[in-house]
Amino acid sequence: MNVTVWNENRHEQLNPKVAEVYPEGIHGTIAKFLREKGYDVKTATLDEPEHGLTEQVLAETDVLIWWGHKAHDEVEDEIAEKVKERVLDGMGLIVLHSGHFSKPFTKLMGTDCDLKWREADEKERIWVTDPTHPITAGLGEYIELEQEEMYGEHFDIPAPDELIFISWFEGGEVFRSGATFKRGRGKVFYFRPGHETYPTYYNIEIQRVIKNGVDWAINRDTPEFTRGNVTPLENLSE
Amino acid sequence: MNVTVWNENRHEQLNPKVAEVYPEGIHGTIAKFLREKGYDVKTATLDEPEHGLTEQVLAETDVLIWWGHKAHDEVEDEIAEKVKERVLDGMGLIVLHSGHFSKPFTKLMGTDCDLKWREADEKERIWVTDPTHPITAGLGEYIELEQEEMYGEHFDIPAPDELIFISWFEGGEVFRSGATFKRGRGKVFYFRPGHETYPTYYNIEIQRVIKNGVDWAINRDTPEFTRGNVTPLENLSE
Amino acid sequence: MNVTVWNENRHEQLNPKVAEVYPEGIHGTIAKFLREKGYDVKTATLDEPEHGLTEQVLAETDVLIWWGHKAHDEVEDEIAEKVKERVLDGMGLIVLHSGHFSKPFTKLMGTDCDLKWREADEKERIWVTDPTHPITAGLGEYIELEQEEMYGEHFDIPAPDELIFISWFEGGEVFRSGATFKRGRGKVFYFRPGHETYPTYYNIEIQRVIKNGVDWAINRDTPEFTRGNVTPLENLSE
C-alpha cells in the first residue's frame, strides 16, 4: 500500500517553535510512524516541482494525506484539480486539521468549509460517536489532548456520510472532528487535530486514528462504469 | 415567496420540435404553473445580460430552478460562482434533468455528476422511496411517463442526504431520480425528468413534485454563524 | 393541527421540587405554550386509562410529544406498540430528554439508546450543526442553559438521518442533542433538554425548537403503498 504524505512545510521553515516540535517536518513525523506500521510512504511538499504531486506520484498513491495552512493559495489550481480527479478515480484522501481550507478539500465538498478557531493552549477531548467504524478500532471512548487549537461549530461542510468523532473544548465549543465523505470512486476522511505548535502527531492514539484512516480509505478493485450514450439492455416496445 | 426559473433557452430557438412542445420555453411553462399555484415567479435565461442572474435577482430569489443542457460552458464562471455562494447563503436550488452537468450543480456536489443516457422514447416509472418526505406529498406510489430520455446509474453524485425517487427504465436501467443535498445554509433538490422533446413539465404529478420541491427548498430565518477567531465562552484553566 | 403531549406525570406528584417548577405538570407547560402558538393540543398521562392514548386519540393526533423517565416499564407493551405503529403510519413523534429509554423510542430505533448522565446543575450549550433544518429556524448559533442534567456520548442510537444539535457540557462531555429519524411514513425528532427539576421548558428558545419540531414532524398526504403479491406492470418475456 502506497501512502503519500503531503505537507505545506512552511511553518517548519519560518517558526522555530514548530521546527523544534517537528524537526523532520509534520510530513516527516507522519511518514515515520506509518513506515513503522509497514506502509510504503513517500512525502511531498509545496515547494517541490508540481508540489511533489506529479501525475505519476498521484497514479501510484493509494492514499494521500494532506496538511496545509498558511499557503493554500499557493497550491496551483491545476494540481489541486488533479488531486480532486484522482480522488474521484479511487485514491483515498485524509485531510488533517487546517487542511479544511485546502483547495482539494473545498473542491470536493462544494462548501466554504469555514469554522471558528482559537489558539489558547486549551484542552480537547475527542469523543467517539461511531464505534462500528474501523477508524475507531482499538480506541477507548475518547482521546484527550492537553493542548490544542480550538475549532468550533458551525463547521461549514456537507452533512458527513459518517460522523466518527465530536470534540469538546475547554472554552465552550464543540466540533465534528472526524467525518467521512464518499466522492466518485474515492473516500475522504477529515480529521481535526494537529496544530503545528503542539506535538499532536506523536500521540499514539492520534497515530492509530491516522493509520486506521489509511486502511479505511484505500479502495481496490472498485467497479468501473460505462457512461455517456448507451444502447438498451432490453428490447424496447415499438 | 420568490421563485426564479432559469433556462438555457437554446433548444427552443434551434429545434422546431422543442419549440412546438414548449412554445413559451421550458422556463415559461414552469413559471406558468408555479404562478397558478400562487408563487411570485421571475424567469431568467442564458442570453440575457449576466444570464438574467444579477446580484439583485439572486438576492431576492428564495428558490432558483435550473434547466440547462447544451450550453453549460457558456455560463460565465463568475455567475456560476455567485449562484453557488447564494445557495450557501440560504437560497434553495432545484436542478432539473440535464442540469446535472451545470456549473452550479457540479460545483456544489464536488463530483463529475456523469451518468448514462439514451434518447429512445422509452417508458420511465419513477418510484417513491421516501414517503415521509414533503416533496412526495400528494403523490401515489409512482409516476409514470410514457416517453422520456433514459438516465442510468452509476450517477456520479455524493451519497444524497435523502433519496426520494428511483426510476425504472424500459431498457433495463435504474436511476436515483430525486435526491436532496444540504450545502451551507441552503438546500438543493435534483429531479431527473424533463427532456426537452417531451411534454414532461405539463404532467400534473411532475408539476406537483416541483411545487413541493420549492416549498421544501425555501429556508427562512436560518441561523447565522460567527466564524474565524473567537474568544472563549468559558474561563480557561491556567 | 392536532398535537398530543404525553407525560408520565409521576415526578410532579412525588417530588415537591418538580411540582414547584411545573405546577401544571411538564405536559401542562408544553401544552400551554403550544396552544399560545395556535395548535390544537391535548394532553395524556400514564395513569389515565390506556395511558390516555386510545386508538381514537392516536388516530386524531398529528404529532405526539413524549416525556417519560422513572416509569417506562409501566407503559403497557400493547400501547407502546400502538404508538409505534401509528408513527409508521404517519404520525410525527417528538421524544424529549429521558424519553430516550421509552418503549416507543427504543422500539423505533432498534438499539439500546443508552447514554451517560449526571445531575450536577451544570451548564449546557446546545450548538446548531444543521442550519438548513427548519427545526433551527429563528435560532442563534447556540442555546445556553445555565443548569441542566448532563447526557454524554456514546448515545446508543442508529446514525441519525439528520444531526441538528450537539451539546457541550461543563463537565467535559458532548452529546448529539437533536436528531431526526424517518420510520415508515412517520418522522421522529429526539431533543435532549428537559430534566424535571429545571425550568427548561419555559425557555423561549427551547419552546421554539419544540414548536419547529411539531411543524417539521407533521406529515400530510403521504403516499400509500401496495404491498404483498402484485402482478407485473410490464409484459414479461416468455
Next chain:
Amino acid sequence: MNVTVWNENRHEQLNPKVAEVYPEGIHGTIAKFLREKGYDVKTATLDEPEHGLTEQVLAETDVLIWWGHKAHDEVEDEIAEKVKERVLDGMGLIVLHSGHFSKPFTKLMGTDCDLKWREADEKERIWVTDPTHPITAGLGEYIELEQEEMYGEHFDIPAPDELIFISWFEGGEVFRSGATFKRGRGKVFYFRPGHETYPTYYNIEIQRVIKNGVDWAINRDTPEFTRGNVTPLENLSE
C-alpha cells in the same frame, strides 16, 4: 474469522424443487463457498435446540448470515432477542432475501420491513450505486440474474446508512437491494437476492458480494463505553 450461516431449512425438506437446487440446504451451499474462501464456518438451523444459536455459538460468531422465510414466527422471541443483543455488542449480521421479515432484522430496523413481491421467473439486474463500498470490490457495474423472485418498492426500512445496490426488474419495479445499517457496535448488511427455487447462491458474483459483506461486517477492537451515572471529567463551577 468465524462465520455462522443460519437457515430456516424448511423449504429444502418440503419442496423437492428446492431440495434439488440446494441438496445440502441453502446454509450448506453458502457455508461451502465461504469455507473455500478460507473462513471458519458453522451452520445452524431452526429445528436444532435453541435454533443452533446457543450463547456460546453467538459469542464465538464474528458474522452471522441469516436466511429465513416461511417460519419466521417459529423463531423463539428469546433467541431473536439474543441475536439482536449480540449484534448491538459487535457481531456482524448479513440478512438475505426473505430474511427482511425475520425477527432479528425487524427488531433492529424498528419498521415493518414490508415490500412487494412476485414469483414469475423474471430477470433481475442489480446495479452498483456505491462504487466506494468494499462490498462492491471486484464487481462490474451490475449483476444480472436470469430468474429471480421480484421484490419491489416501497421497502419499509429506515433510510439506509449506505445504499449499495438497486435492482431493476423486468415487470417494472425497482428495489433497494443492498443496504447497510449500523446498530450499537455492530453492522448489518441486507442483500436481496436468493429465492429458494433459483440457483442464485451458486452465482460467483453473488458469492463475491456475500464474501465482501462478511469482510465488511466483521468488527474487531470496537471501543467499549461507560454508561450510566458518571463523575465529571472537568471541575464544575460552584
